[in-house]
Amino acid sequence: MNAQVTDVIVVGAGGAGLTLATELALAGVPTVVLDRLPGRNLQSRAGAIQPRTAEMLALRGLLDDALGRSIDYRLAGGHFAGLPVPLDYAAWDTRYPHPVLLPQDQLEAVLEDRLTELGGRVLREHLLTGLHQDAEGVTVTVSAPDGERSVRGRHLVACDGAHSTVRKTIGAAFPGRAATVRMATADLVLTGAVDDSTAGHISSRIQTSPEGHFAMIIPLANGLQKLIFSGPRTALAERDAPVTTEEVREVLHATHGGTLDVSEIRYASRFSDASRQLEQYRHGRVLFAGDSAHIHSPAGGQGLNLGVQDAFNLGWKLAAVLRGDIGEDLLDTYQTERHPVAARVLALTRAQGVVMGPQRDDGVGELRDVLTDLLRLPEANRYMAGVMAGLDLRMPSPDAADHPLLGLRMPDLDLVAADGGRFRFSDLTRTGGGVLLDLTGAPLAAAAPWADRVARVRAGAESGAVGAEAVLVRPDGYVCWAGGAGLTETLTRWFGPADRPGEAG
Known part of the structure; x- marks a missing residue:
């Protein structure tokens, strides 16, 4: 063969x-x-896609198509454990400060x-x-x-x-760690007083019962709703067991009383908290x-x-x-x-x-209250927003101490070319190569041998600043050099030597 x-x-x-x-x-x-x-x-x-993923899709010109397919629902920021405090992604200087329901x-x-x-x-x-x-x-x-x-x-x-x-x-x-909690999700048609509002925080869509039921309903397209749920019956179900109408109906009755019922389950699957x-x-x-x-x-x-x-x-x-x-x-x-x-x-x-576990007399309720108060503090909220959205990632670099931007994601600056043309940094990354952005007219002739792997662009920042005369950005949008010495060494480290070593085996 x-x-x-x-x-x-x-x-x-x-x-x-x-x-x-x-x-x-x-x-x-x-x-x-x-x-x-x-x-x-x-x-x-x-x-949903988080802000950093949205930024990465924008690097390749894919975000507009994704937004065109998204659900017309604006979450009021991110969340940690469903606590009723929106995480403020805007504090991280991103063009996409809300999760996109996609x-x-x-x-x-x-x-x-x-x-x-x-x-x-x-x-x-x-x-x-x-x-x-x-x-x-x-x-x-x-x-x-x-x-x-x-x-x-x-x-x-x-x-x-x-x-x-x-x-x-x-x-x-x-x-x-093996699973301790089993849950299910279903795309379905509901009858009754479904909340079809197109804004709000995710915590407003979570309902629980004293018996241990959990339900979260999020609108989808074409009259469908997404139900994420658990309960005593779901906790005992085998992973491959079909999700039944009776199982869904039991959860809805426990969490929403008689206001909702299920008329059709389109797709459904089970998952767990295995880690x-x-x-x-x-x-x-x-x-x-x-x-x-x-x-x-x-x-x-x-x-x-x-x-x-x-x-x-x-x-x-x-x-x-x-x-x-x-x-x-x-x-x-x-x-x-x-x-x-x-x-x-x-x-x-x-x-x-x-934190999201069932209410018990074990201090979890008090822990929720403490965390809620902490997330209302701007610095704590900013920290958790960066963690949850992936906006705070810093790639390890031997030179990370030399410039505060090294290893961080490159801001999607508004730029102005020498001829007056305006564009964004993300417009420079469509081909998937590196970008050497010259912001002050610094001589960067040393980068010429890498021209087929790294685009050299001279422009001024119309808004925002990076605090460097030039920056070298990897194809995945992270800064690996920010002015000063070491450009040749950094180009070699991430893009290979000026004269290629030959075909890799």
């Missing part, structure tokens, strides 16, 4: 897998995307459309049945509609979810991103965002290695940068699980 040959095999066409595939396609890296399902999962599932299937549609524009596609109903890797690459066997086939790639990235077949096949340990993370995101030529690398409770709405941001971090690095721009050591930074981020999210979701 002859193997189809490519550079990268991506297993899984969810948010992380499609983001990675579009980044690789943008960089001209041949990629095959395999997915076991016959089509895109149409359940809403993850329901069902996961719609984000995946945006990404798959872009992948198609770039000449890529998803191979549906391709179930991975075997995997073998050696020093030069990875070969997988798949069961496809037309029979068994094999695909050979120089690297494989597993984006195949919480129950990753790739992870199990290679025997990668997945340590963590696990791979110790290593790279196993030879196999890498992991998204839920295949980490799972956690959906409290706080960070899961989809975490996976998409994994892919933005990994995509440009893997492309640079495969193009021969730089050595494979660059891939080690994926582990050092993204593993701590997921570890923090796991800790945050565990903490929120405690």
